[in-house]
Amino acid sequence: GPQDALFSQLPLSAGLYYLAELIEEYTVATSRIIKYMIWFSTAVLVGLYLFERFPGFMVGVGLFTNLVYFGLLQTFPFIMLTSPNFILSCVLVILNHYLAFQYFADEYYPFSEVLAYFTFCLWLIPFAFFVSLSAGENVLPSTVQPGDDVVSNYFTKGKRGKRSGILLIFSFIKEAILPSRQKMY
Template sequence: MLFLYLLSILSLAVQAVFVTLAIAAGLYYLAELVEEYTVMAKYIITWTVVATAGFHIGLQLFEDIPLHLNALGLLQQLLHGLLLRDFPVVRISSVAFITSVLTLILHHYLAFKFFGAVYYSFSEVLAYFTLCLWVVPFAMFVSLSANDYVLPTTGEKQPLLLGDNNVLTDYLSRKSKRYSLLSFFSYAKDSILPQRSKKAF
């Protein structure tokens, strides 16, 4: 009995490794898709925001979810809509971004408090958290790397010329210091996975 119990712990560890690798591969693929199709990503995220706002309205009309949870969810979707105006640029120092992060934390706290006091089945709680709390922030998180390959335009809010540099030199020097999801996964892929050298004939 003890040996089978130890095997079950080992199998859980192996399954956790496989699930983690699958999630990482999926995130890497999604980040590449968002960088390749920025306009389509903005379109999909916009309609996801609209659908999530509709879910909150439906929960208010047809379920016994408290008004403050749905009002907070609608406020979050409004803030996400404000963030999408400048997509793919996301300014983490903007008021909309900071407020959306704070309301997301508050929404999680109030949702945990409500679902801890009132019984709902696990699938219903998971549906609320997935569709009303996690989908849009997750999509915004994946799309943070979309700005890495956007070419500079005349609408840039920061000056493109610094000192004696021209536009291209300044752009490349700013883009060389990237900290994004896709650059993290690229670094992990290059450092963890073995590389095959190509044979020269």
């Protein structure tokens, strides 16, 4: 029933929240991991072209998309949603999906292989960039508030009070579902 759907979504939401926290905390490692994912996707696309005879245009668009992702990685974690690179990557994601749907509608492959293609070549890298969108907002020097001195940082134990991006959304959802109890003195 509906409660099953709710309880199946809670672990997913908690996992996404934790993943966003990790990405925000370790931006250099995240950048390196995304770079390796792009290289892996590139190798898979080349392999599909050489050994599975995937269409050259589809593979070429996929390789160009990976090149655009490398461009996004140059400014990581600072990704401007209005930058030509970001807008082009969004358009290319849609184009890649269209080409993949067209190809797999004509050519039979087992569902697991189609799912693997979509996961590794189309979904993984954009998802990593999406989850990491909030990371750059908390790294900027301009986000330092006047009260962020050593003493106030010590008393708050280094916790960030201001959240933004996907972490802000998850914080609101968490508070709505599981409101925190405050100490009464």
